[in-house]
Amino acid sequence: MWSxxxxxxxxxxxxxxSAYFVFAVYVLISMILxxxxxxxxxxxxxxxxxxxxxxxQIFAILIPVITMRSWAEERKxxxxxxxxxxxxxxxxxxxxxxLAVCSxxxxxxxxxxxxxxxxxxYLDMDWGNIxxxxxxxxxxxxxxxxxxxxxxSLTSLPIVAYLLGLFFGLLIIGFNWGSxxxxxxxxxxxxxxxxxxxxxxxxxxLTGQLNIASIxxxxxxxxxxxFFNWLVICDRRIR
Amino acid sequence: MLEVKNLVKKFGDFTAxxxxxxxxxxxxxITLLGPNGAGKSxxxxxxxxxxxxxxxxxxxxQNTLEDNFEKYLSEIGYMPENxxxxxxxxxxxxxxxxxxxxxxxxxxxxxxxxxxxxxxxISSVLKQKISTLSKGYRRRVGIxxxxxxxxxxxxxxxxxxxxxxxxxxxxxxxxxxxxxxHLVFISxxxxxxxESLSSRVLILNHGKLxxxxxxxxMKKEARxxxxxxxxxxxxxxDGAKNVE
Numbered sequence: 001m002w003s004x005x006x007x008x009x010x011x012x013x014x015x016x017x018s019a020y021f022v023f024a025v026y027v028l029i030s031m032i033l034x035x036x037x038x039x040x041x042x043x044x045x046x047x048x049x050x051x052x053x054x055x056x057q058i059f060a061i062l063i064p065v066i067t068m069r070s071w072a073e074e075r076k077x078x079x080x081x082x083x084x085x086x087x088x089x090x091x092x093x094x095x096x097x098x099l100a101v102c103s104x105x106x107x108x109x110x111x112x113x114x115x116x117x118x119x120x121x122y123l124d125m126d127w128g129n130i131x132x133x134x135x136x137x138x139x140x141x142x143x144x145x146x147x148x149x150x151x152x153s154l155t156s157l158p159i160v161a162y163l164l165g166l167f168f169g170l171l172i173i174g175f176n177w178g179s180x181x182x183x184x185x186x187x188x189x190x191x192x193x194x195x196x197x198x199x200x201x202x203x204x205x206l207t208g209q210l211n212i213a214s215i216x217x218x219x220x221x222x223x224x225x226x227f228f229n230w231l232v233i234c235d236r237r238i239r
Numbered sequence: 240m241l242e243v244k245n246l247v248k249k250f251g252d253f254t255a256x257x258x259x260x261x262x263x264x265x266x267x268x269i270t271l272l273g274p275n276g277a278g279k280s281x282x283x284x285x286x287x288x289x290x291x292x293x294x295x296x297x298x299x300x301q302n303t304l305e306d307n308f309e310k311y312l313s314e315i316g317y318m319p320e321n322x323x324x325x326x327x328x329x330x331x332x333x334x335x336x337x338x339x340x341x342x343x344x345x346x347x348x349x350x351x352x353x354x355x356x357x358x359x360x361i362s363s364v365l366k367q368k369i370s371t372l373s374k375g376y377r378r379r380v381g382i383x384x385x386x387x388x389x390x391x392x393x394x395x396x397x398x399x400x401x402x403x404x405x406x407x408x409x410x411x412x413x414x415x416x417x418x419x420x421h422l423v424f425i426s427x428x429x430x431x432x433x434e435s436l437s438s439r440v441l442i443l444n445h446g447k448l449x450x451x452x453x454x455x456x457m458k459k460e461a462r463x464x465x466x467x468x469x470x471x472x473x474x475x476x477d478g479a480k481n482v483e
Contacts, residue, residue, distance in 0.1 A: 001339055001340060001341075001342050003339070004336055004339030004340050005340070007336075007339070008325070008328075008336050012325070012327060015327040015328075016327070077323050077325075077326070078319065078321060078323030079323045079324065079325060080323075081284075081289055081319040081323060082317075082319065082323060082324075082384075084288075084289050085287045085288055085289050085312060085315070085317050085319075086312065086340045086341075087308065087309045087310075087311075087312035087313045087340070087341070088309075088340065089308065089309075
């Protein structure tokens with residue numbers, strides 16, 4: 001059953017001390033960037049803009065730490081042979097591993113709640129925007145997790161998996177791929193410019209402008225990378 | 240029960256398995272013999288669905304993997320070469336994980352768990368982390384995981400590699416007992432393995448099935464020669480001529 005794989009992967013992260021280390025680093029970097037870089041106390045943060053505007057960059061660095069183990073370690077230890085001969089379909093295994101990493105990242109997001117509660121004592125919060133920004137960050141986590149899992153599936157060395165995941169993640173959030181792709185084309189409507197841009201789509205959530213296009217962007221991108229992950233892992237198999 | 244028909248596996252231009260055909264029934268122990276690189280592990284991986292064959296098919300109770308992979312794979316208990324296990328888990332946790340994979344209910348798990356723990360003598364290491372186990376115990380835990388769901392076909396790749404003589408005897412006795420009601424399929428390059436299990440022997444060489452016989456018949460055929468010499472003759476026909 002795929003839920004056993006999900007549970008094992010989730011628990012695997014907590015067997016050593018790496019989980020607590022990653023959580024501590026996450027909290028530290030998030031606070032430093034929000035308070036010092038984002039001038040949290042000097043900005044109007046009814047939607048915690050200063051905190052969440054740096055979350056994609058932080059997760060792009062930290063998610064590969066988690067995903068690097070998901071497939072690369074299975075390959076390295078040979079347990080992938082056990083895994084792929086269990087009566088569980090390849091796509092379910094890919095999803096179980098993806099959900100395990102997503103769950104760990106969502107736990108990290110919970111660490112922002114004390115700040116949210118504290119802020120709510122001092123400011124009149126824009127709760128609609130808060131929901132939107134949490135939703136956007138969850139979508140961003142899902143996207144970056146699928147990218148990290150795909151990177152991990154390409155190698156049997158966890159450190160290479162980390163570097164690949166980091167590289168792909170930074171490439172995705174650092175460039176406006178829509179504008180790069182259409183730059184050489186004629187007669188392309190201008191609005192397509194931001195369609196493939198991670199930052200523009202994330203900014204929509206950040207500013208509370210929840211729209212279907214941005215939701216579709218994150219969901220479809222996640223599915224595409226999970227599909228690539230499945231192709232790499234199951235190319236040798238029938239299913 | 241198990242039927243392998245015209246099985247071919249190619250890696251690029253290299254043919255690892257060349258038109259393999261055989262069938263096997265419950266109650267048999269099949270020893271897959273062959274020198275290193277003969278294609279033993281490839282054949283096992285094709286049967287277990289880890290590798291997709293280039294041609295031909297494998298049937299378990301008339302079902303192929305494509306027909307119903309869940310049913311097909313549930314019939315198999317497989318321990319790969321070198322016994323890859325999750326080292327960070329405790330033995331008990333690992334067996335629980337396996338029970339979850341095969342959707343075993345609590346009663347079924349506790350019944351089968353008692354049985355495998357007793358048969359494979361692993362009760363003393365149940366609370367130990369797998370990474371701290373000796374090679375012998377690791378192997379036994381791997382086999383326990385493979386048989387926990389009582390598969391119709393037990394497939395073990397080089398199961399006695401690295402075990403001490405006592406552990407080998409314990410394992411052989413277990414396999415003989417298990418084969419009374421199931422099909423046991425093991426791969427090895429040790430001739431004494433086939434002999435001691437009194438099993439049916441399939442000899443693979445350069446990806447071809449060159450002999451389908453029994454350990455007894457092999458002994459007869461060897462006459463005054465040792466089994467090793469016969470094996471050498473079969474797998475190195477040119478070399479054998481030179482020796483003679």
